Amino acid sequence: MSLTPHPIDRRQNAAQQIHRQLRDWIITGQLKTGAILSEPRLADLFGISRTPIREAMKKLEEESLLDIFPQVGSMVAPIEIDIVRDSQFIRETLEVRTIELATENVTSSNIATLRGIIERQRVLVEAKDPHGFFVADDELHDTFMRIAGRPSVWSLLTTTNAHLNRVRYLSLEDLSWLRMVFEEHCDIVEAVAAHDVDRATHSMRDHLRSVLAAVERVAIAYPEYFKQENETAKSLS
Amino acid sequence: MSLTPHPIDRRQNAAQQIHRQLRDWIITGQLKTGAILSEPRLADLFGISRTPIREAMKKLEEESLLDIFPQVGSMVAPIEIDIVRDSQFIRETLEVRTIELATENVTSSNIATLRGIIERQRVLVEAKDPHGFFVADDELHDTFMRIAGRPSVWSLLTTTNAHLNRVRYLSLEDLSWLRMVFEEHCDIVEAVAAHDVDRATHSMRDHLRSVLAAVERVAIAYPEYFKQENETAKSLS
DNA sequence: AAAAGGATACTTGTATACTACCATGTCTCT
DNA sequence: AGAGACATGGTAGTATACAAGTATCCTTTT
Numbered sequence: 001m002s003l004t005p006h007p008i009d010r011r012q013n014a015a016q017q018i019h020r021q022l023r024d025w026i027i028t029g030q031l032k033t034g035a036i037l038s039e040p041r042l043a044d045l046f047g048i049s050r051t052p053i054r055e056a057m058k059k060l061e062e063e064s065l066l067d068i069f070p071q072v073g074s075m076v077a078p079i080e081i082d083i084v085r086d087s088q089f090i091r092e093t094l095e096v097r098t099i100e101l102a103t104e105n106v107t108s109s110n111i112a113t114l115r116g117i118i119e120r121q122r123v124l125v126e127a128k129d130p131h132g133f134f135v136a137d138d139e140l141h142d143t144f145m146r147i148a149g150r151p152s153v154w155s156l157l158t159t160t161n162a163h164l165n166r167v168r169y170l171s172l173e174d175l176s177w178l179r180m181v182f183e184e185h186c187d188i189v190e191a192v193a194a195h196d197v198d199r200a201t202h203s204m205r206d207h208l209r210s211v212l213a214a215v216e217r218v219a220i221a222y223p224e225y226f227k228q229e230n231e232t233a234k235s236l237s
Numbered sequence: 238m239s240l241t242p243h244p245i246d247r248r249q250n251a252a253q254q255i256h257r258q259l260r261d262w263i264i265t266g267q268l269k270t271g272a273i274l275s276e277p278r279l280a281d282l283f284g285i286s287r288t289p290i291r292e293a294m295k296k297l298e299e300e301s302l303l304d305i306f307p308q309v310g311s312m313v314a315p316i317e318i319d320i321v322r323d324s325q326f327i328r329e330t331l332e333v334r335t336i337e338l339a340t341e342n343v344t345s346s347n348i349a350t351l352r353g354i355i356e357r358q359r360v361l362v363e364a365k366d367p368h369g370f371f372v373a374d375d376e377l378h379d380t381f382m383r384i385a386g387r388p389s390v391w392s393l394l395t396t397t398n399a400h401l402n403r404v405r406y407l408s409l410e411d412l413s414w415l416r417m418v419f420e421e422h423c424d425i426v427e428a429v430a431a432h433d434v435d436r437a438t439h440s441m442r443d444h445l446r447s448v449l450a451a452v453e454r455v456a457i458a459y460p461e462y463f464k465q466e467n468e469t470a471k472s473l474s
Numbered sequence: 475a476a477a478a479g480g481a482t483a484c485t486t487g488t489a490t491a492c493t494a495c496c497a498t499g500t501c502t503c504t
Numbered sequence: 505a506g507a508g509a510c511a512t513g514g515t516a517g518t519a520t521a522c523a524a525g526t527a528t529c530c531t532t533t534t
Binding site for chain 1: 488489494
């Protein structure tokens, strides 16, 4: 797989560091659907024993980022459109409700923070940096949750909506799409700043629906990442 | 701790069986807040090695049912009211939206299923069986999610809202409360059967809010389960 | 008597050995 | 030539050994 692993800090929990690294590799596509992960090989790669590797892989399986077939092998799971749709439903439901609360609670200091993020995103869009934008996108939504007084909701969504996040990451590779997403962010922030609950919730819903619309496009542009219905079982050799 | 473990089926994944058993013990209060779990002791109890025990405990920690202090020990986590409130927010948001969909989609065969569950609950209430009712309660909400076409939402809530579920279980010990919860279930089902979206969503919201109201009562009736603010760190011996 | 210090027994984290099982390729028999 | 038995290498699941850290208690010292 020839990836360069971040060195392990032996003073901290190794399994956690491995897990973060592997999850990043999968979501950013450095580990693609179908890639084979073997406990002993990863142990060699990271220069560590199988046990922490195993714990990390178990976590990935729970996030359904990895399929573990006992006695056979493990491979990066295909993106399943059905799971993406369910994730989208959960995200939309929670986030529309949250933006409502955020708009009611927002302070002028909050607004300054939001506009600061927007300005950073503007720079990233002009620099054509999808990866940086992806991170700043997460930060924006996280900030909304914090303003609403529900910071735990975002952490729930990040751990639970991994499939959706893979699609989001892929979709941002398209620069015109990136610009559109950015415009939508501006809309939402301005609606929140204006204390306009209706406009904020509608903008947010439209925004999230457009993310969902990206699924179809991404599934065609990157078919190798997705589960193909009548595909024969992949060989693991 | 003197609990009688369910025997392990060696043909299936041991860690998973252990995890289910331990989670049940915690949610049903057979393992109380502060109870000490040690990997080697549990390994002896189940007649199995530390590795699967360890995996199960890791999962419990992710559900924040267990606090693991490296090199020190592990104990059943106290119920944190803040976490319960956040869980409640997530549950209410998702479930009110879901009951809306369920009411729109419901078929007459669905209605028969729902009324069947209600009748079983009626028997359990009369038999004063809080544990049986708890299981049937879960089943009812799960059924709503399935009717709405979002079965994955319920599995998300069960894994993610463990703290809330501990409170729910404790609250049902009060028989008059049990009866009230049952009445609310009847209301919701009849509203769904009448295809009355407004009444269904309002009944569901009221129902879930009353669960939240139980928190205060339960926190007073069972203070030993909850995190006390100015409590000194518990001894692990 | 009180406080400082260290031995001890416990904990979880990590490493490694062993087991049961599966996929694959080869070799033999029909 | 084709089909089936079988050896082989690889996998995750489990068991156990080792390491590093911490709380406790007892000893020693002041």
